[in-house]
Amino acid sequence: MFKDKFKKELDAINPSAELESAVLDKIRQEKERISSAPKISYKKRWISAIAAALALVIVSVTAFNLPIFNGSEHILNGDISTSSNSEDLFVDEDLTESNFENQDQQPSQNAPTSITYDAAYKLFDKIAALREAQKDHYNGDNTASKSANSDDGQSNLTDTPSVNDTPSKNYTETNIQVEGVEEGDIVKTDGEYIYVLRSVVNACTIYISKATNGKLSKTAFIHLYHTPYSDLYDYDAEIKEFYLCSNTLVIIISAERKTKSFEGDCTIAMLFDVSNPKSPQYIKEYVQTGNYTSSRLIGDNLYLFSQDSLYGFETIKKPDDNIGYTYEHKRFWQLPKIGVDDRVLNDIDEKNLYAFDDEVNLEYFLAVSIDVKKRKRSDSKAIVGGGSNVYVNNNAIYAVSSEINYFEAEKEYIPKTYIMKFGINKGKITPLAKTNLKGTVLNRFLMDEYDGYFRIITTTRKYRRNNCCAFFSVIGIDSNTVYVLDKDLKTVSSIKGIAKGEAVTSSRFMGEIGYFCTSPMNVNVDPFFAVDFSNPKNPKILDSLEFPGVVNYLHPYDDNLMLGIGETESGKNVKLIMFDVSNPKKIKRLFTLNTNVSCAYNSFNVSNGHKKINILKDKGIICFSGETKYNIYKFSKQKGFSPLEKNHFSAKTDEDGDIYSSWDDSIRGVFIDDYLYVCNAHGIVSYMPFKGNKKISEILFFNYP
Amino acid sequence: MFAFLGVIAVQNADEGFKADAEEAFKTYSGVVYKHAYIRTGNTADADDILSDVFVRLVKNIKKIKNEVHLKAWLIRTTINCSNTYYKRSKRINQVRLTEVDAVTTPTENVVLPAVLSLPIHQKTVVYMHYFEGYSVDEIATLCGVAKGTVKSRLARARETLKTILEGVDLDV
Numbered sequence: 001m002f003k004d005k006f007k008k009e010l011d012a013i014n015p016s017a018e019l020e021s022a023v024l025d026k027i028r029q030e031k032e033r034i035s036s037a038p039k040i041s042y043k044k045r046w047i048s049a050i051a052a053a054l055a056l057v058i059v060s061v062t063a064f065n066l067p068i069f070n071g072s073e074h075i076l077n078g079d080i081s082t083s084s085n086s087e088d089l090f091v092d093e094d095l096t097e098s099n100f101e102n103q104d105q106q107p108s109q110n111a112p113t114s115i116t117y118d119a120a121y122k123l124f125d126k127i128a129a130l131r132e133a134q135k136d137h138y139n140g141d142n143t144a145s146k147s148a149n150s151d152d153g154q155s156n157l158t159d160t161p162s163v164n165d166t167p168s169k170n171y172t173e174t175n176i177q178v179e180g181v182e183e184g185d186i187v188k189t190d191g192e193y194i195y196v197l198r199s200v201v202n203a204c205t206i207y208i209s210k211a212t213n214g215k216l217s218k219t220a221f222i223h224l225y226h227t228p229y230s231d232l233y234d235y236d237a238e239i240k241e242f243y244l245c246s247n248t249l250v251i252i253i254s255a256e257r258k259t260k261s262f263e264g265d266c267t268i269a270m271l272f273d274v275s276n277p278k279s280p281q282y283i284k285e286y287v288q289t290g291n292y293t294s295s296r297l298i299g300d301n302l303y304l305f306s307q308d309s310l311y312g313f314e315t316i317k318k319p320d321d322n323i324g325y326t327y328e329h330k331r332f333w334q335l336p337k338i339g340v341d342d343r344v345l346n347d348i349d350e351k352n353l354y355a356f357d358d359e360v361n362l363e364y365f366l367a368v369s370i371d372v373k374k375r376k377r378s379d380s381k382a383i384v385g386g387g388s389n390v391y392v393n394n395n396a397i398y399a400v401s402s403e404i405n406y407f408e409a410e411k412e413y414i415p416k417t418y419i420m421k422f423g424i425n426k427g428k429i430t431p432l433a434k435t436n437l438k439g440t441v442l443n444r445f446l447m448d449e450y451d452g453y454f455r456i457i458t459t460t461r462k463y464r465r466n467n468c469c470a471f472f473s474v475i476g477i478d479s480n481t482v483y484v485l486d487k488d489l490k491t492v493s494s495i496k497g498i499a500k501g502e503a504v505t506s507s508r509f510m511g512e513i514g515y516f517c518t519s520p521m522n523v524n525v526d527p528f529f530a531v532d533f534s535n536p537k538n539p540k541i542l543d544s545l546e547f548p549g550v551v552n553y554l555h556p557y558d559d560n561l562m563l564g565i566g567e568t569e570s571g572k573n574v575k576l577i578m579f580d581v582s583n584p585k586k587i588k589r590l591f592t593l594n595t596n597v598s599c600a601y602n603s604f605n606v607s608n609g610h611k612k613i614n615i616l617k618d619k620g621i622i623c624f625s626g627e628t629k630y631n632i633y634k635f636s637k638q639k640g641f642s643p644l645e646k647n648h649f650s651a652k653t654d655e656d657g658d659i660y661s662s663w664d665d666s667i668r669g670v671f672i673d674d675y676l677y678v679c680n681a682h683g684i685v686s687y688m689p690f691k692g693n694k695k696i697s698e699i700l701f702f703n704y705p
Numbered sequence: 706m707f708a709f710l711g712v713i714a715v716q717n718a719d720e721g722f723k724a725d726a727e728e729a730f731k732t733y734s735g736v737v738y739k740h741a742y743i744r745t746g747n748t749a750d751a752d753d754i755l756s757d758v759f760v761r762l763v764k765n766i767k768k769i770k771n772e773v774h775l776k777a778w779l780i781r782t783t784i785n786c787s788n789t790y791y792k793r794s795k796r797i798n799q800v801r802l803t804e805v806d807a808v809t810t811p812t813e814n815v816v817l818p819a820v821l822s823l824p825i826h827q828k829t830v831v832y833m834h835y836f837e838g839y840s841v842d843e844i845a846t847l848c849g850v851a852k853g854t855v856k857s858r859l860a861r862a863r864e865t866l867k868t869i870l871e872g873v874d875l876d877v
Binding site for chain 1: 727742764814835869
């Protein structure tokens with residue numbers, strides 16, 4: 001009976017004819033693309049399918065984060081007209097007294113207020129009501145007032161772009177954006193041991209292998225499901241990345257955690273003592289709710305960011321005379337929670353909960369700092385508002401999120417970018433200011449802080465809702481804008497209407513000068529711009545240079561040279577370009593090399609794309625990962641780019657041809673002395689790259705150790 | 706799971722069998738769509754997953770050994786796609802939709818909403834057992850879990866369904 005009913009009811013659920021024809025079209029396109037693509041190992045193609053699918057659904061992503069409530073009532077009804085309680089402004093004494101040596105971290109008038117739980121609930125109700133009533137509320141003009149603030153912004157901020165070569169160390173480190181701000185990755189080394197993450201659903205493991213002069217030996221491994229609290233995780237818990245700091249391995253995990261008191265997405269920092277890498281010892285784990293956004297390590301302080309929606313849903317069964325039962329989704333507010341090693345997660349302390357009075361996002365952003373050496377959580381701050389893209393330097397965190405208004409998107413719609421600023425000082429986090437700008441930001445390299453001024457480049461894309469499915473399509477690119485914001489995130493100046501019809505593909509700031517590339521949709525021609533920010537109130541475009549191809553990543557090679565890595569004009573291969581920026585008023589293209597490395601599976605401008613690149617100036621080489629190989633090119637100022645005699649180094653492939661092997665099949669290369677170790681989720685292979693590409697040694701992670 | 710697919714592939718490798726993604730779509734689009742719908746609970750996500758799964762199939766088409774393997778592959782990939790879709794889409798979060806209209810089931814349905822209200826593992830098991838007619842053994846290999854787990858999930862699902870659907874004649 002049940003079976004029949006179930007079959008009958010489910011039989012009515014079928015894809016619409018519209019969708020079917022759309023998918024069939026896609027299948028045909030995909031077939032065509034594959035038959036015309038260069039021949040590459042068949043095993044790995046499915047990974048790109050995920051990438052392609054992800055790229056497609058990227059716009060529709062947060063259907064999940066969003067309310068699906070028709071006619072539902074709020075469980076926690078507050079007085080909608082009451083504004084939030086703002087009496088306890090900065091009640092955290094620690095912050096007001098001792099931690100503001102830095103002039104820049106004084107809270108501005110724009111700063112958020114710490115609020116009580118009651119006030120928070122009222123605020124949430126207010127935002128919800130606001131969104132219901134005024135769906136076009138935040139589609140107006142940029143609210144950031146254009147004030148010519150006479151504040152000189154004196155500060156000691158002199159963050160320089162990082163150049164990834166440390167002569168004192170004999171091994172390579174992860175390619176990072178800001179010097180002194182470490183970023184996590186899937187491969188790390190301490191010069192003696194190599195740590196590799198294999199992130200497979202159900203089997204997330206970090207493998208530790210000893211590397212001595214090219215010889216590899218199995219040492220130990222850490223399996224996520226062998227840790228003490230793994231019974232609380234959902235089956236598809238994932239290790240996202242990890243850090244190596246003061247003999248401690250910091251593993252960042254994203255998982256659904258299920259306890260009696262809480263059920264939902266959590267971000268976890270798990271600490272392992274690896275002073276003896278042969279037997280890693282579990283120390284403890286720090287749990288915070290929300291989806292993992294990003295993390296950074298400054299000195300011994302780990303900053304871990306997560307975000308989630310402020311409400312959850314509860315399904316309630318209601319009797320109905322006609323059809324037996326109906327189901328109703330009821331919304332309830334959930335505050336951000338944190339916990340240590342414990343099965344109980346507690347709501348974040350009232351004094352650490354902040355909100356801006358005019359907040360419109362029903363999301364929270366949770367920033368937690370953990371002292372890895374002292375093994376304690378130093379600070380945690382939650383703020384109402386979203387942050388999906390994070391830029392961090394030594395003094396501040398900028399959390400950026402963008403949003404499409406679903407209702408407005410029936411016509412053309414240009415999303416906005418919301419920016420929140422936090423000051424950081426030795427583990428203390430202070431919410432400082434927020435603003436919003438028109439357009440969206442591609443990645444963290446489009447943001448920079450220098451001399452107290454925050455520079456950001458946004459692209460205004462027009463979106464429209466797709467009628468057949470619930471996602472948006474980009475219908476056109478308008479133009480790009482460079483903004484300069486002061487320490488209170490007030491717009492000081494801006495250059496509007498740069499490169500009409502083109503989108504920024506990469507950017508890098510070198511002190512007072514910012515460089516960026518733009519590219520029109522579907523055409524691989526890329527103008528390169530230099531902008532002078534020496535007078536923050538009046539930034540000027542100094543020069544622009546057009547060249548064939550697209551640059552997806554810019555790296556300052558030295559003070560006079562800027563390296564660009566991207567795609568050739570045809571969009572098939574990776575291209576290397578060296579610009580001469582010694583005179584920003586007259587940029588020159590010095591050298592270009594179209595490599596034979598396919599870029600079909602390489603995107604250097606996605607969130608972790610820059611970690612695939614290693615630039616070793618002392619060795620004069622530029623290295624980047626391809627789909628199955630690690631590639632090395634020589635560079636000299638006289639001769640330009642040239643491939644090494646043997647320049648492609650294969651990574652370990654899965655002998656079984658297992659199609660479900662891993663999600664992230666990225667390759668990383670690690671240099672220890674003159675030996676190259678090519679690591680991926682399957683194993684490590686070692687080479688002596690300057691003496692041919694003959695394998696020295698290899699290990700497979702299967703049956704380890 | 707891998708073993709299961711491998712065993713089928715080796716034991717029943719049909720000589721001359723050549724899977725075609727378009728043909729597969731015509732035959733199995735309903736299966737994938739229904740499964741995706743059961744797992745996600747709304748048609749909008751099922752739309753996306755349907756397209757994801759078949760794009761993946763195009764890329765892996767040479768590995769498909771026979772019809773049974775094709776169906777198993779599609780079911781497994783639907784599980785994977787819905788997992789990653791759900792997890793990753795929440796995290797990437799670059800552009801958020803503000804509101805989404807709830808694409809709910811037709812109101813005259815009784816059993817379907819009850820199944821949809823189950824936890825995700827139980828839904829899958831119920832779907833595979835009652836709709837696709839897979840045995841406990843087959844579900845265990847397809848989901849990559851032990852037989853006992855499938856049985857307990859099925860038992861719990863039945864228990865919940867019995868309480869939810871009280872008054873409706875049930876022979877679960």
